[in-house]
Amino acid sequence: MVVTFPHMGNIYLAVKALFDDLDIDYIIPPPNTKASLQKGSFYSPEEICLPFKLFMGNIIQAIESGADTVLITGSCGPCRFGEYSELASIVLREMGHDLDFIVLDLSKDVGVDGFLRRISKITRDVPMSRTQKVRTVLNAAALMAKIDQLEARAHILAGYEKNAGDCKRILHQALARGLECVGSEEIGEAISAAQNEIERIPIDLEKDPLRVAIIGEIYTVIEPFSNLYIEDLFMDYGVCVKRHMTPSWWLRDLVMKPLKLNSLDLRRSSREYLPLYIGGHGRECVGEAVKAWQEGMDGAIQILPMGCMPEIVAKAILPQIQNDKDFPILTLIVDEMTGREGYITRIEAFLDMLKKRRERYRGGSFSTGILSGINSKRHGYNRSVRKKYGEM
Amino acid sequence: MFVQKGYSLGIDVGSVSTNLVLVDDSGNLHYKLYLRTGGRPIEALIEGLGQLSENLLPGDRITAVGTTGSGRRLAGAMVNADVVKNEITAHAAAASAVAPDVKTIIEIGGQDSKIIFLQEGVPCDFAMNTVCAAGTGSFIDRQAARLGIPIAEFGSYALRSDSPVRIAGRCAVFAESDMIHKQQTGHSVEDIIAGLCEALVRNYLNNLAKGKRILEPVLFQGGVAANVGIAAAFERLLGVSLIIPKYFDVMGAYGAALLAHEAVVANGGTSKFAGLDCIKQDFSARSIDCNGCANMCEVVCIYSGNKKLASWGDRCGKHGKQ
Secondary structure: OOEEOOOOOOHHHHHHHHHHHHOOOEEOOOOOOHHHHHHHHHOOOOOOOHHHHHHHHHHHHHHHOOOOEEEEEOOOOOOOHHHHHHHHHHHHHHOOOOOEEEEEOOHHHHHHHHHHHHHHHHHOOOOOOHHHHHHHHHHHHHHHHHHHHHHHHHHHHOOOEOOOOHHHHHHHHHHHHHHHOOHHHHHHHHHHHHHHHHHOOOEOOOOOOOEEEEEEOHHHHHOOOOOOOHHHHHHHHOOEEEEOOOHHHHHHHHHHHHHOOOOHHHHHHHOOOOOOOOOOOHHHHHHHHHHHHHOOOOEEEEEEEOOOHHHHHHHHHHHHHHHHHOOOEEEEEEOOOOOOHHHHHHHHHHHHHHHHHHHHHHHOOOOOOHHHHHHHHHHHHHHHHHHHHOOO | OOOOOEEEEEEEEOOOEEEEEEEEOOOOEEEEEEEEOOOOHHHHHHHHHHHHHHOOOOOOEEEEEEEEOOOHHHHHHHHOOOEEOOHHHHHHHHHHHHOOOOOEEEEEOOOOEEEEEEEOOEEEEEEEOOOOOOOOHHHHHHHHHHHOOOHHHHHHHHHOOOOOOOOOOOOHHHHHHHHHHHHHOOOOHHHHHHHHHHHHHHHHHHHHOOOOOOOOOEEEEOHHHHOHHHHHHHHHHHOOOEEOOOOHHHHHHHHHHHHHHHHHHHOOOOOOOOOHHHHHOOEEEEEEEOOOOOOOOEEEEEEEOOEEEEEEOOOOOOOOOO
C-alpha cells in the first residue's frame, strides 16, 4: 500500500510527519504547478471549482509515481466539496486506475464506527498500540499548528523587517528543510529553528505597514498556487497579512464541532450579518471580515474559486459590511488562469487606496470616531509586536 | 524646483491604445498623443516617443516620467520611469485633478472597464470587470466593423433611434448572436446599435456597480467615452448627467504624469528618466519558461540590445537580479 493525498498549503509536511512516524509508505504529489493544473482540469468536469481540478492533478501525478491508495477528507456538506470524493473515484476508475479511496469524514456523518473503520484501513498493519497511534496523530496535529504559527509570524513580521526578504527567505527555507527531514520530531526541530531565527531578524518598529486580512474559501486562501501566491506578494510589498483560515484552525473546528464549541469567535462576529451556517465556510468568511475590522486591520481581501456557492453568498453580504463599518473589502475570483497581471493591478490599486485612506485619516479631516478607533487598535497591535522584542 | 518648461511625461500602454501626454508643473496638459498599440507595445511606444520629441522645443525638458496601463512595466523598464502605477490609481488621480469633487468614475477602455468611487478625492471603493470583456471598447470596435460603420460614427447612429431593440448584454457571444438575429428580422441598424449600447451599459452596471450607490458628479472617461451612444445610455439608465473630461481618452496617461511629478518632487526633484534618446536602442522582449524548479514560471525579460533591463514573472526573484 502506497498512500497519497492532495495538497493544501503546508499540510503535506504534517501528513509526511505522520506517515514517517507510523512507517507507512506514501508519495507526496509534486507541488501544484501549471502541469498539475493542466492534468487535473483535463480529467475534470468543465464547471467544477478550481480545488477539484488541482486535487485531481495531484492524485494523477501521484499515481504516475506509484501511489495506489488515496487519502482525502470528505464531507456530506452542502457544497460541492461533498461531491469530490465520489466524483474523483468514478473518474479515476474510468481512467483505468485501480485505487483504494479512504475518505475521512466527520464522525457525525459516518458514525464513530465508520470513522474508525476507515482509518484502520491505513493503520491496521502498523505495529503500535492504539495509544501510540493516537499520540502520533496528536504529534502531527501539533506540528501543523507549529507550521501555521511560523507562517503567520512571517506574514506579520514581513511588514517590519529591515532587510527586505528576510521573512520570506526564512519561511521558505524552513519548509524546504522540513521536506528533507524524517518524522515529526526532526521536522518540528527544523520549524523551531526557523521560529527562533525569524524572531531575531532586524526589525524597524517605526514602520507602520498596511495590514490586510485574507478571507474567503478555505482551499484557495491556504493553497498558494491557487491564489497566485498572494501572501508571497504581500511579503514582497512589506504588507502585514493575517489569515484566520489555516489547516490547524480547520482541525480544531472539526474536533470541536460535535461539542458545538467550534469557532465561537466567528459565530459571534458573523451574527449581525449571517446568523446561520450556509455550507462551506460562507459564515466564517463573513465573521472573519467583521473580526478583521474589529482588530483594526486596514482592509480585507476575499478569495474564492469561480462558482463557489457559499462564498458567493458571503460576497453579496460583504458590501454591506464595507458600508456599515467603512472597511474596504476586495473580492478576487480565481480560476484556471495563471496570468497574474490582472490580479496585481487590483491588489496594487487596493493597497494604494488603503494608503490614501490612512493619509486622509491622519490628515485630521476625519479626526473623530473612525480615526481614534483605528489608531488605538493599531497602537495596541504595535505594542504586541514590541512586547515580543522587549523594547517597550 | 522645476526649471522653466519642465514637463512630466505620462505614458499609458493599454491593450488597444498607447497614449502619451506632457503635463506642465501646474497640471495643465500641454501635449497629447493617442496611438493604436496594435499588439506591439514596444514599437508603439518608440513611435510615440519619436513623435513626442519632434514636438518638443529646444528648451523643453522632461522632469518626471510615469507609466500605467497593462503594459506599464514594459514601458517603465524601457524609459526607466519614476513611477509605475496601476491604471485604477492613475485614473483616480487624473479624475480628481480635473474635478476635485468627483464621486464616481466610469472608465471603459479597450479590454477592461472599471468603476471607482471616491470620498473627498480619495478612492474608497473600486471594481474592475472580471471574467468577461463584453461592454469594453474591443467588442464595440468589432461590432462596428461587422456592420461596416466607422467607429467614430457608431454612437451617433444610436442617438437617431426611436425604439432600441432588446439585446442580451451578459456575454459578448450572446450579444452578437442576438444582434445578428435582430438584424435578420429586419430591425434598423440605428435601433440595433442603440439596443447594443443599452445592453452594454446594463452589463456594466450589473457587473461593476452591483450594490453600490452612484453619486454625482460622475465622470466618464476612457476611449469609449467618445461614443455618444454609450454616454446617452448611461445618462438614461442612471438618471444622472455625465461629465466627460476634455481629455477623456488620455486620462490614464495624465494621471501617471501627475503621480510621477508628485513622486519626483517628494524625492528631491531628480528624475530617473533614460532620456528621449532611449528610443534609439534596440528593445526586445523575450519570454522563457524557467526550469529552475517545479514552479516553472513564465519569465519575461526586456533587453536593450544584449543588456537585460528588467524581468518579471518569476516567483523566486533570481531572474530579477541583473
